[in-house]
Amino acid sequence: MNKRWSVRDKADDGEVSALAAALNIDSVLSTLLIHRGIKDYDAAKLFFRPDQRHLHDPFLMKDMEKAILRIEAAIAAGEKILIYGDYDVDGTTAVSVVYGFFKNYYDKLEYYIPDRYLEGYGISTASIDYAEQNNFKLIIALDCGIKSVDKVAYANTKGIDYIICDHHLPGAELPAAVAILDPKRDDCEYPYQELSGCGIGFKLIQAYTEKNDIPFENITPYLDLVAISIACDIVHITGENRVLAHLGLQKINTNPCIGVKTLMDVAGRGNFYTISDVVFLLGPRINAAGRIDDAKHAVELLIAADEETAKEKSELINVRNIERKEHDLSITDEALSIIDNDDVLIGRKSTMVFNENWHKGVIGIVASRLTEKYYRPTIVLTRSNGHVAGSARSVLGYDLYEALCGCSDLLIQFGGHKYAAGLTMHPENVEAFMARFEEVVSSTIKPEQLIQQIQIDAELRLSQVEPKFFRVLNQFAPFGPENMSPVFLSKNVYVSGSAGLVGANHIKMTVIQEGSPGFDAIAFNHGEYLSQIKKDVPFDICYSIEENVWKERRTIQLNIKGIRFND
Structure with missing residues (x-):
């Protein structure tokens, strides 16, 4: 090319x-x-x-004081706390950091990772029902929740409070949570906006230690997980993220937690890891737990306190990653064959392929591979729970999210950002959506954006x-x-x-x-x-x-x- x-x-x-x-x-x-x-x-x-002294005061983040006061009140009252997070690397590391830290000081807490296929992304109704049935009064949501206005309102009717720790762009309305920690809030003056979801969780425990005179050394054991989240969530490695990534890589390369160490062992790489090694060797394995099986396995690995448990979980996750690769490669081969044998698809300015039997857990990876191959906005579709689900990827400079906005009447829902997005639609809309998306892309993409730079x-x-x-x-x-x-x-x-x-x-x-x-x-x-x-x-x-x-x-x-x- x-x-x-x-x-x-x-x-x-x-x-x-x-x-x-x-x-x-x-x-x-x-x-x-x-x-x-x-x-x-x-x-x-x-x-x-870069040095830990360069980290910002966590109380500069809007609502941090409210969040800490609510956690302290829950602990004082003996309330049950649920730590909730997304099923990807950022979400599972965030849950591992916050749960792992507070478990040292309080025992009435659990963690919850939603099922990718049954509950989907973000705060789920099922998790709120679970919290009510098991008498949880406080949920700390990590790497999600900033747009969950209806779900938080539903929880409020059940007498359940939320602390939201998110790093995504807020919508026009904020959820009615006790505290919302998100530097991208318009009214938040925190000095750095590009933290990962796990990074927000780390700032939460940093604030708790400062408020309760706990030494900083008590949270340094979690820096390796923060670095993994920064690497794998593809956030900016500037400012505070660069400090956290630097400190976290030092820990990975000198004294990683048991779970990370066993994962490094099964990855078969030496002891010196760069950000790139984390992205390509550790990230896919952690992600594979949720893509193929249950993301709770990833958390169980990352919070493991003994080598036997860590070894068992790392080997299981490694097997799931092998399965993920098999799905990934076979689906990619099928998709390439569909495109290369269709002159109409070859001549388009977008790529879209659909097979109702493809594994939903890997279509995002396949979309990335097709984007690398043909270098144009790409969507891979499959059937899921009676609907058609899609994962989309873009090329440098082209706003994929805006293109999807031009097709919104054909979609049930969609979300994401400029370069990556997810979507669902009714099966009967697939053909019309393929035509519309190509029409939108053709009329808005510049010729130079179709040539890799x-x-x-x-x-x-x-x-x-x-x-x-x-x-x-x-x-x-x-x-x-x-x-x-x-x-x-x-x-x-x-x-x-x-x-x-x-x-x-x-x-x-x-x-x-x-x-x-x-x-x-x-x-x-x-x-x-x-x-x-x-x-x-x-x-x-x-x-x-x-x-x-x-x-x-x-x-x-x-x-x-x-x-x-x-x-």
């Missing part, structure tokens, strides 16, 4: 030079900092040295990539949204020696530029360029710089994102 190369605008030369001099670093590195809004020594120090941060000469440069670059981690691993452009490089194919379609080679040493490089899924790569033929590359570890030997490796020949 052809990709657009887009180089970021250059930063102001004076600012670049001044910051490079102040920090004694390469001007390319100071450019990267300025692109991140870091323009002086003090800001750079905060960026490069590689965002290049700066041009770099390979001779600049020396040990100090790499050491400083590593301190930009942890990487993630709004702080992605930098991508560099180097022009007129040559292959040194020969290039070879590894795996199915990957090029392994050593590249060199005039005045530079040779660098090992890997170009995943670029095998079609192999015949053009010759010793005396110059070409341009865009790439990220990473450390390759092989049998305890550490080397700098270029991870090539794009290859371009001058002709």
